Structure formats: structure tokens, C-alpha cells
Amino acid sequence: MMNDPELEELFQDPAHREVVDLLKMSRPAAPPLDPNFRTYLRTKLMTEARRTLEPRATRRWFPFNLSPKALVPAMAAVAAGFLVVLGIQIYLQNQPASGMVAADLRGIQNKTNVATAEPIVIPFSGPIDKNAIADTVVIEPATSVTKQWVGQNLVIIPDHPLAPNTTYTVSLKPRAVPPTPNPTNPTSTPRPQPAPTPVVVHFTTVKAPVAPVIPPSYLSANLSFGQESRLADAGTVFNGAWTLNGQLLVTRPAGQPAPGSSPGPSTTATVSGVAGPATTDIWLMSTPSAPIRLVVPGGSFPAAAPSGGVFAAWQVTSSNQANLGIWDLQGNSQGTIATLASVPDRAPVWIGSDRIAYINQGRLVIVDVHGGHVNGRAIRMQRGSLGGSTLGSLVAVESVDGSTVIDLTSGSLNPLPAGATGFAWSPKGDLALVVPQPSGSYLYLAAGGKNAQRIASSPSGQTWSDLNWAPDGASLMLASKPVGASSSASRLMLINADGSGLRDFGFQQEYSSPQWSSHGDLVLFTRQDEAGGRAFWTANTAPSEGDAAQKQAMAEVDRFMQARLQGDGTAARESLDAGGLSAYQGGASSLMSPAGSKYDRYYPVTVQLTGSNPNKFLVGVRIFVSRSGVQRSFFEEQLSLVLKDQRYLVDAVASTPPVQLGHGPTVLSFDVVPTSPGYQVRVKFDADLRPETVTTDTVKVRDSDGKLVASQITFDPDNHTATLNLTLQTGSTYQLVVTTGVADINGVTMAEEYHAQVISR
Amino acid sequence: MPDFEERELVERAKEDPDAFGALYDRYFPQIYRFAYSRVRDQSLAEDVTSEVFFKALRNIRRYTYSGHPFSSWLYQITLNAIADHYRGQHGEVELEEGASLPSGAPNVDDEVVRRDRSRRVWSAIDQLPRHQRAAMVLKFGEDKKIEEIAQIMGKSAGAVKLLLHRAVERLRRELPPEFEAGLT
Numbered sequence: 001m002m003n004d005p006e007l008e009e010l011f012q013d014p015a016h017r018e019v020v021d022l023l024k025m026s027r028p029a030a031p032p033l034d035p036n037f038r039t040y041l042r043t044k045l046m047t048e049a050r051r052t053l054e055p056r057a058t059r060r061w062f063p064f065n066l067s068p069k070a071l072v073p074a075m076a077a078v079a080a081g082f083l084v085v086l087g088i089q090i091y092l093q094n095q096p097a098s099g100m101v102a103a104d105l106r107g108i109q110n111k112t113n114v115a116t117a118e119p120i121v122i123p124f125s126g127p128i129d130k131n132a133i134a135d136t137v138v139i140e141p142a143t144s145v146t147k148q149w150v151g152q153n154l155v156i157i158p159d160h161p162l163a164p165n166t167t168y169t170v171s172l173k174p175r176a177v178p179p180t181p182n183p184t185n186p187t188s189t190p191r192p193q194p195a196p197t198p199v200v201v202h203f204t205t206v207k208a209p210v211a212p213v214i215p216p217s218y219l220s221a222n223l224s225f226g227q228e229s230r231l232a233d234a235g236t237v238f239n240g241a242w243t244l245n246g247q248l249l250v251t252r253p254a255g256q257p258a259p260g261s262s263p264g265p266s267t268t269a270t271v272s273g274v275a276g277p278a279t280t281d282i283w284l285m286s287t288p289s290a291p292i293r294l295v296v297p298g299g300s301f302p303a304a305a306p307s308g309g310v311f312a313a314w315q316v317t318s319s320n321q322a323n324l325g326i327w328d329l330q331g332n333s334q335g336t337i338a339t340l341a342s343v344p345d346r347a348p349v350w351i352g353s354d355r356i357a358y359i360n361q362g363r364l365v366i367v368d369v370h371g372g373h374v375n376g377r378a379i380r381m382q383r384g385s386l387g388g389s390t391l392g393s394l395v396a397v398e399s400v401d402g403s404t405v406i407d408l409t410s411g412s413l414n415p416l417p418a419g420a421t422g423f424a425w426s427p428k429g430d431l432a433l434v435v436p437q438p439s440g441s442y443l444y445l446a447a448g449g450k451n452a453q454r455i456a457s458s459p460s461g462q463t464w465s466d467l468n469w470a471p472d473g474a475s476l477m478l479a480s481k482p483v484g485a486s487s488s489a490s491r492l493m494l495i496n497a498d499g500s501g502l503r504d505f506g507f508q509q510e511y512s513s514p515q516w517s518s519h520g521d522l523v524l525f526t527r528q529d530e531a532g533g534r535a536f537w538t539a540n541t542a543p544s545e546g547d548a549a550q551k552q553a554m555a556e557v558d559r560f561m562q563a564r565l566q567g568d569g570t571a572a573r574e575s576l577d578a579g580g581l582s583a584y585q586g587g588a589s590s591l592m593s594p595a596g597s598k599y600d601r602y603y604p605v606t607v608q609l610t611g612s613n614p615n616k617f618l619v620g621v622r623i624f625v626s627r628s629g630v631q632r633s634f635f636e637e638q639l640s641l642v643l644k645d646q647r648y649l650v651d652a653v654a655s656t657p658p659v660q661l662g663h664g665p666t667v668l669s670f671d672v673v674p675t676s677p678g679y680q681v682r683v684k685f686d687a688d689l690r691p692e693t694v695t696t697d698t699v700k701v702r703d704s705d706g707k708l709v710a711s712q713i714t715f716d717p718d719n720h721t722a723t724l725n726l727t728l729q730t731g732s733t734y735q736l737v738v739t740t741g742v743a744d745i746n747g748v749t750m751a752e753e754y755h756a757q758v759i760s761r
Numbered sequence: 762m763p764d765f766e767e768r769e770l771v772e773r774a775k776e777d778p779d780a781f782g783a784l785y786d787r788y789f790p791q792i793y794r795f796a797y798s799r800v801r802d803q804s805l806a807e808d809v810t811s812e813v814f815f816k817a818l819r820n821i822r823r824y825t826y827s828g829h830p831f832s833s834w835l836y837q838i839t840l841n842a843i844a845d846h847y848r849g850q851h852g853e854v855e856l857e858e859g860a861s862l863p864s865g866a867p868n869v870d871d872e873v874v875r876r877d878r879s880r881r882v883w884s885a886i887d888q889l890p891r892h893q894r895a896a897m898v899l900k901f902g903e904d905k906k907i908e909e910i911a912q913i914m915g916k917s918a919g920a921v922k923l924l925l926h927r928a929v930e931r932l933r934r935e936l937p938p939e940f941e942a943g944l945t
Contacts, residue, residue: 006907007900010922011929019933022882023901031797037807038793042785045814049778052818142777594804755819 032587036657044752050141050166051756111203120156120170130154137172167669171200204668225492225506225539231285231524234533238280240524241302241311241347242517243329247292248285248524249302249311250536255281282313284329292745293688295331301347306390310334312348312356324348324358326369330686337371352392355408359386364397366408374408387423387431394449396423396431405431405449414450417442424467424476425449426497432467432476439483441465443476443499455499466490466513471520473497477505479512492525506539521605521622540603550607553617553641556648560639561602561621564592577642580650589637589655593625600626605636615643625658630748633658664748665689667738668720672758678727679760681711681736685720687744694722698741701726701734701758709734728760771831775822784831785814791903792835798898799843801887812842829912836903836913840895885932893928896921 004024011020133154139145148155156170231237231248240250282299284292296302302313309329314322322343326334340360349357355374357366364379364386384398393409396416403420404413422434431446437457441464446452458464458480466479474497481490490512492505505514510528517524520541527537560575569592573581584591593599606620619641624634640652665687673680683699694715699722701709711726728734738754773780792813797806816838817824824834886897895914899905907925911918 010926015933016926016929019882019929023897023929026882031794031806032803033793034803034807038789041789041807041811041814042782044811045785045818046778046782048815049781049818053774053776053778053781144779595802596804 050143053142122154122156122170122172133172137170140169140171141166143168167202167204169200169202225504225541228506228537228539231536231538234535237536239301239347240285240515240536241304242515242524243284243304243311244307244309244518246517246519246522247329249295249304249313250283250285251280251300251302252283252291253281254279254298279316284331293331295329296325296327300343303347303350305350305353307353312337312350314340314343314348316343324356324367335370337367337369338365346386349386349388349395350390351388351395351408352390354392355388357386357388357395364399366395377406377411379406385421385423385433387425389425389429389431389449390427391425391429394425394429394431396420396425396433396449398423403433405446407449414446416446416452417444420444420452422465422467424469426469426473427471428473430473430497432469434464434467434478436463443467443478443495445497445499456495456502464493468514468516470516471518477514477516477523479514481512492523511537549615549643550617553619553648554604554607556641556650557604557619557621557639560650561623564623565599565602567592567598575650577644577649577651579652580640583651583653589653597625597627597632600624600631617641617648628749633660635659664740664750665720665742665744666750667754667756670736670756670758672728672760674761675725678725681724681726681758683722683724683736683738685722685742687720688717689715689720690743690745690747691715691717693741693743693749695741696724698739699724700737700739701728702737703734704732706735728758730760732760734758734760767831768826771821771824771826775824781818781821784817788832788835789814791832792839795836795898795903796839796843798902799839799895800846805846809839809842809846813838816842827912829909833905833909833913836899836905837915840913882932882936885936886928889928889931892916893924893931896924897928900925 007020007024011017137147137154137156139156146157148157231240232250232252236252238251238253240248243249280298280300281294282296282302284295286292296313296315298316299313300315302311304311305326310326311329312324312326315325317323317339320342322340323336324338324340325336328334337356338358338360340358344358344360346359351357351366354369355366356369357364359365359381362380362382364377364381366374368374379397380400381397382400384400384403385396386398387396389395394405394407396405397403398421402418403416405416406413416433417435419435420433421436422432424432426432429448431449431452433444433446433452435442435444435454439460440458440462442454443456443458443464444452445455461483462480463483464478464480466477468477469475470477476495476497478493478495479490480493490510492511492514493502494505495502505523511525513526515524516522523539523541525537525539526534528534556575560572563569563571563575572591576584583589602621602623604619605622606618608618617640619639620636621639622634622636624631626632635658636656638654639650641648642651665685668684668686670681670683673682681701694713696711696713699713701711701724703709709726709728711724714723714725715721716723734757736754736756736758738750740750740753743749770780770783774784789810793806793810796809796813797803800806800809813835817835824831886894886901889897892914896910899910899913900907905913907918907921911921914921916924
């Protein structure tokens with residue numbers, strides 16, 4: 001059977017050949033492989049590769065295409081406003097008289113919010129040798145692009161989206177178009193030459209958006225009020241909105257202190273530099289009530305976009321006008337959309353992620369994110385409700401002339417029931433609304449914004465308001481209070497999307513304005529405090545408690561989970577029957593935490609009966625995994641519990657892939673700057689750091705022999721920049737190392753050590 | 762992939778991240794499989810595989826074609842990474858060349874009872890001394906030529922032949938009787 005000459009030569013003995021034949025016929029079993037690992041590792045590698053692999057400047061590694069067909073999308077992109085104009089100070093040699101032609105560089109270099117899908121447009125101001133210029137263009141990190149000329153503009157279109165949160169460098173050596181040959185002396189015509197020094201432009205792409213995570217087992221219909229906690233005292237937060245990743249954007253009185261700093265007027269902040277006489281600021285805040293950073297000085301009424309990691313808000317200008325702007329969560333301005341005479345008293349409303357509605361001087365205005373007006377209709381509005389579909393193109397309007405849904409795509413109007421107000425769009429694109437009645441309220445649902453149907457009525461004498469959808473679109477939360485009563489009598493209630501199952505959420509009489517977080521595990525609401533003021537609170541959600549059987553099953557889940565949290569495999573296995581044991585052993589989930597990690601905490605997410613069997617429950621649990629004492633990720637298990645011999649045991653399990661909680665800070669960029677004497681290596685991070693973690697032990701430079709270079713370090717917390725002062729040999733190569741000891745203000749450390757080559761010039 | 766195509770891809774990968782990604786896609790399965798065959802722990806195999814490709818990325822510009830497939834270089838890095846790991850762990854549970862398989866080979870015996878013949882013989886390979894095991898996995902698990910195995914392991918072809926011969930002899934000699942019956 002052996003057909004390998006090497007083996008035939010090596011093994012002559014028949015007994016050996018039998019073993020070899022068996023080995024040739026068999027293969028080792030395929031190793032267990034987490035399918036996510038391969039993708040995860042590839043992503044990390046590609047990020048590192050794009051950072052470290054540099055193309056040779058002389059090599060053309062991209063296609064150069066001037067086909068007219070390709071110009072169409074380029075021009076369309078330009079027309080749509082997806083345009084990055086990199087004005088470049090260009091000196092063209094061989095120009096007559098003045099000798100050089102300069103283009104405008106102001107406000108271009110070091111742009112930090114370039115979208116990953118934008119073409120890069122480089123305008124030229126004089127006659128140029130287009131093909132020659134194209135030959136000299138180099139983008140680092142290496143990026144496959146198509147280049148086209150549109151008039152005097154060189155349009156560079158990445159073949160794939162650029163990497164987020166990455167600093168790119170575009171360099172080129174412009175040269176002028178050859179002058180017309182001198183007919184009397186052709187040999188005297190000067191040949192165009194590349195500029196002696198390449199023009200270099202740096203820009204940084206936006207951070208990757210954080211996608212909302214809705215765990216598969218999340219079911220709002222089974223949730224009830226859990227524990228509540230005060231987000232802020234009355235008068236210290238005026239309004240708030242969830243971000244997609246579970247943080248809060250809040251409006252605070254101007255001049256509130258940052259973490260670990262003294263109070264100071266926000267007008268001195270330099271986030272955007274345009275703040276005027278501010279009375280409020282917008283802060284990013286964590287749910288444990290920790291202000292993370294000031295993002296919009298002079299800002300108010302933030303509204304997070306349904307996707308993309310940005311938010312819209314109003315900002316007071318120095319002339320007391322109000323700019324409608326868009327910012328990312330770092331506080332970087334993404335642009336100003338509109339300027340109004342004064343600050344409106346409500347937040348702008350997103351319609352999808354690319355349009356925004358607001359009211360100005362009694363008129364509804366809808367604009368795209370570049371400020372272009374979208375609707376041509378003159379719709380009169382005062383204090384009526386306004387709601388934009390998260391899926392885009394539909395907006396519900398309670399105008400002076402009646403309530404309607406506007407389809408921005410077709411321009412059509414779909415009338416809503418008379419008096420319709422309190423619009424709330426579900427994540428699935430359904431519109432909920434209430435219609436006040438003399439003795440209560442009707443709740444309507446318009447699937448897809450059309451054909452509103454009444455699905456519930458409030459108990460007599462109660463009015464409903466403040467509709468807010470759960471992130472799974474299965475439940476609505478609302479505020480209910482007696483007709484004519486003040487908000488101090490308001491309480492929160494849940495109702496199923498079909499109008500059934502009205503129930504209390506919490507038991508207090510003073511709650512209103514609920515907002516589900518995008519993960520669904522928290523609800524933000526306002527509550528009247530002891531002094532009569534209204535404060536913002538959050539409440540977590542928990543599965544509803546049912547009958548005794550459910551409690552018994554949940555007690556078993558808790559016993560099982562506590563054993564796993566304590567690393568007691570023996571005790572954990574006591575909660576498993578043969579099927580459950582087999583499921584875990586078969587890899588359906590990991591009974592105990594993998595080496596190097598720890599199951600840190602858990603909480604139940606859902607509990608439901610299986611069909612009509614009262615002795616079988618499906619329990620969803622969310623398990624948080626920590627490494628080195630820091631929670632890094634969570635995953636969910638759906639446990640199936642069956643009653644056997646008076647005890648519930650786990651007989652099956654299914655699990656979800658892990659969801660990363662945070663990656664900790666990352667190095668955004670670094671620079672090597674010659675100083676006198678020595679050098680500075682400036683390392684810029686993308687997050688607020690714990691200053692005590694930025695030391696010469698965590699940020700250091702090694703020489704080519706691996707020896708540590710002596711240095712002193714300073715840290716600028718406002719600019720997230722660590723600066724090493726050290727002596728380097730000019731022209732030598734060093735290694736910058738940033739260890740995982742660097743932590744952000746939440747204590748999350750860098751996910752991995754950072755290495756980069758440093759060349760002193 | 763023809764040899765010249767692989768060489769061209771490797772050259773491009775020295776400056777083109779996408780080309781490096783293509784190399785990763787091509788070689789991930791066998792490197793992970795090889796790492797797992799050596800460490801028998803999923804988490805550790807992931808760590809080793811990650812280290813291999815990051816080392817490859819950091820050093821790919823130093824790689825020069827030496828007549829052997831690019832994978833040989835990756836296998837070399839893998840072996841070094843595994844050796845580094847065990848060095849850090851104060852030594853792999855290692856059998857001396859002259860030692861016999863574990864007394865009574867309870868694991869092997871259990872395997873013999875429970876598993877099919879293929880699983881049995883590979884379980885037995887797991888019990889071989891480190892170098893013999895590496896040579897056997899590369900020869901019978903990855904179908905490498907002896908010359909390439911020698912290059913990966915940093916040994917002469919003759920030394921590899923000796924390792925293979927000793928390994929097969931040990932398997933023949935020390936596998937349980939019922940296994941031998943299965944061979945015939």
C-alpha cells in the first residue's frame with residue numbers, strides 16, 4: 001500500500017510497513033476550532049499589517065484607471081458631498097515668472113474625522129502633468145485604490161473602505177505640464193521634473209461605529225423592574241440620550257468638573273473652540289454616573305444617530321445663535337448643518353442615519369447630514385410630536401394642520417388619526433402613537449407607518465404618554481398617570497406590541513420619560529426626588545418572577561451559576577443531567593471559564609416556559625468574562641431546565657459568541673520630534689487614560705539591541721498624549737513599546753502590546 | 762498553488778497587507794492543526810498560532826526563498842513558539858528517548874478500548890518523545906518530505922529518518938496486543 005518512495009526506502013521491515021500503512025490511511029482528528037478565532041486573528045493581523053507593511057515608494061501597486069465609466073460614481077460621490085478635499089501646498093516647478101504655484105493648505109492637514117468610504121480628492125491649481133503625478137502618489141498604510149481625474153482634481157477612490165481610526169499619509173511629487181516646445185529651439189524645452197520634496201498630507205479616519213448588540217435571547221416581554229440607581233441629582237442633568245454602546249449623552253450645567261479635575265467654566269474648553277456664552281454642556285457619561293468627557297461645550301439636547309457612532313445636538317455660538325451640528329463620541333465635530341437664531345427647546349430628530357428634522361420659526365425643516373434641505377413641503381409646527389423612523393425615509397409629524405406620516409422618498413402623506421401624538425418608531429419600523437380621549441388614551445400601532453390600528457385603551461381615568469420601544473420591538477414602555485394629574489403621579493408601565501399584557505414596570509408613582517438602552521438591560525427615566533426636583537435615574541431589568549415552579553428553576557440556575565463563578569466544577573456538574581453534561585462536554589458551551597479568564601458575574605436575561613410543559617423552562621443568562629480582573633466580554637447561554645425527581649436540572653445548553661465589552665485604549669499615532677537637546681517621542685492615544693498608568697514602564701523605547709533607552713515621560717490628559725524625552729542617535733532605528741499596563745479611565749487596559757519602529761531623523 | 766505563484770505572493774506580502782492576508786488564509790488551517798497536535802489544548806493552540814503569524818508578519822521582509830515552501834518557515838516558527846512556551850512552563854512532560862510509553866499506558870489503553878484505530882494510533886503518537894512526535898506529525902499528518910521536515914526541525918535528513926524509524930518501531934513494539942491484531 002505504501003506509495004511514498006521515501007517511506008518505502010526507510011521501512012523495509014513488513015512489521016514496520018503495517019504501522020506505516022495504517023498511519024498513511026489515517027489522519028489525526030480535526031482539532032477543535034472556534035470559528036471566531038480565525039476571523040479574529042485575521043482582523044488583528046490585517047490591522048497590524050496595514051500599520052507596518054509599507055509599500056516601496058517607487059512601485060506602482062494599484063490600478064490606474066481613467067475610464068469615463070468610472071468617472072460617474074466618482075462624480076456622484078462628489079455630488080453627494082462625500083468629499084474629502086485635501087488642499088495641499090503644492091509647489092510646481094518649471095512655472096514661469098513666479099516660478100511656483102501654491103494651493104490652499106489651510107484647515108486640511110491632519111483632518112481627524114475622514115469617513116472610511118470617502119474618495120480622496122486632491123485639487124490642483126495649475127496646469128499639471130496628470131500621468132506623471134499619478135505615478136508618484138503613495139498612500140500609507142498601503143491601500144488598493146483607483147485613481148481618476150475629474151477636471152483638475154485627482155480623485156483617489158479606495159477599492160475597499162479605509163481602516164477606521166487609522167492615520168493615513170498621502171504623498172506625491174507634483175510637476176507641471178511640459179511647456180509648449182520652442183519651435184526655434186526644440187532642444188531648449190525644459191523637461192518637467194518631480195518636485196524635490198514630496199508633498200505629504202496626513203489624515204485620520206473616523207473610529208469604527210459600535211453596532212448595537214441585541215442578544216438573541218433578549219425578550220422584553222419577560223422583563224420587569226430590577227434595581228434602580230440615581231444617575232445624577234436633580235438640576236445636574238437636564239436631558240439625556242443613550243448611545244449605541246450603552247453610554248449616555250447628557251446635558252449638564254456649564255462648567256461641571258471633569259473626572260479628577262477642578263470645576264471650571266466650559267467656555268475655556270477647547271474641544272471645538274466655537275463655544276459662546278454657554279449655559280450647558282454635553283457630556284458623555286457612563287451608567288455608573290461617571291462623567292467621561294466633555295464633548296460639546298455650550299451644547300444641549302443631544303440625539304444619538306441610529307448608527308454610525310455620532311450624535312446631533314445644538315451648540316450656542318458666540319453671537320448667541322444656535323448651530324445644529326454632528327459630533328462623534330470623542331467630541332470631534334463632524335460638521336455644522338444649520339444655524340438658527342436661538343436654541344430650540346427640543347432635541348433634533350434623526351430620520352434614519354442620514355437625515356435630521358427640527359423646527360424653526362414654526363416650520364418643520366428636514367435636512368441631510370450636510371445641511372441640504374430634503375423636504376419641500378411647508379409644514380407648520382409648534383409643540384407637536386415629531387418622530388423619525390430608525391429605518392429612514394418616514395417621519396411622523398403632529399403639525400398644526402393635523403398628524404401625518406411623511407414619506408421622504410415618494411413625498412406622499414399618510415394621515416394619522418385625529419389628535420395622534422407621542423410618536424415612537426420601533427426598531428422594526430412600526431409607529432406607535434397615542435390619541436388622547438376625554439377619560440383616557442387610545443394606543444395605536446401603524447405597521448410600517450401605515451394603516452394605524454387601535455390596539456389598546458388606557459384604564460378609565462388614566463392617560464398615557466412617553467411611549468418608548470424596547471430594543472427587540474416586542475414591548476412598549478409608557479408613562480401612565482391620572483387624567484389631569486401632574487407628572488409626580490406618573491408611573492411606568494409595559495405593554496406588548498399587540499396591545500396585550502399591560503403591567504407595571506416598577507411601583508413608584510413618580511416615574512416618567514423612559515428610554516430603553518440599546519442593549520435593553522437598562523432603562524433611563526426621570527423621577528421626582530425628595531425635594532420635588534426631577535432627577536435622572538436608571539433601572540436595570542430582570543426577568544419577571546412567576547410561580548413557584550419558575551422560582552424553583554431560577555434557584556437552580558443561581559446555584560449552578562454560582563458554582564461556575566467560583567470555579568467549582570464538581571458543584572456545577574451536580575446541576576446537570578446526562579443531557580446537560582453531554583452538551584457541555586460536546587462543546588455547546590464552556591462549563592468552566594477558559595484558562596486565564598474568569599466568569600466574573602452573571603444575571604438572568606429571560607425566563608420562559610417551553611410550550612405548555614410546566615416542568616420545562618428556558619432560561620437565558622448573560623455571563624461576563626474577565627481577564628486580569630477586568631471584564632472583557634460577555635456571552636449568553638440559553639439553559640433548558642427540566643424537572644426530575646423534584647429538582648430542576650440543566651438538560652441542554654446553547655450559547656452565543658462572545659461580545660467584546662471594550663478593547664481598552666489604543667495608540668492612535670506617534671511622532672518623533674527632534675528637540676534641543678535630544679528627541680521627543682509623542683504617543684497619542686484614543687481615549688482618556690488613567691495618568692498613573694502612563695509611565696516609563698508602560699511607554700518606552702528600546703534600541704536595536706533591545707536595550708531600554710533612558711527617558712522621562714510627561715502626560716497630557718487633555719490631548720491623550722504621552723511624551724517621552726530621550727536621547728536618540730540620528731538615523732538609527734528604535735522600537736517603541738506601549739505595554740498593556742496602560743489603562744483608560746474605566747480601568748480597561750490596552751488589549752495588546754503596541755510595537756512600532758521609530759526612526760530618528 | 763504552484764511554487765512560483767507562492768513565491769510571488771510572499772514577495773508581495775512584504776509590502777502588501779492583502780497579500781499577507783492571502784498567505785494567512787492559505788496556511789492558517791495547517792499551522793493551527795500542527796500547533797494543536799503538539800500542545801493538545803485549544804486555547805494554547807490559538808496562542809501559538811497567533812504568535813506564529815504575528816512573528817511572520819514582523820519578519821516577513823527578512824524571509825528569503827531557500828528552496829523550501831513558505832510553509833516550512835511557518836512550521837519553524839511554530840516549533841520555536843511551542844518550545845518557548847514549554848521553556849516558560851519549565852519543561853514539557855517529556856519522555857526520554859529510551860523510555861517506554863506510560864506504564865500500562867492507561868490513557869492509550871482507554872483510547873484503544875473506546876476509539877477507532879485511527880484515533881488509537883494518533884493517541885499513541887501523542888505519547889512519543891517530542892522530536893519523534895514532531896517528525897511523525899509532519900510526515901504523516903502534513904505529508905511533508907523528509908528534506909522539508911529536516912529544514913523545519915533544523916536537523917539533517919538522516920536525523921529525521923532516524924526519528925521516524927524509531928517512532929514507528931516504538932509504535933509497533935508498544936501498542937497493545939489488540940491493536941496489533943487490528944493491523945492484520
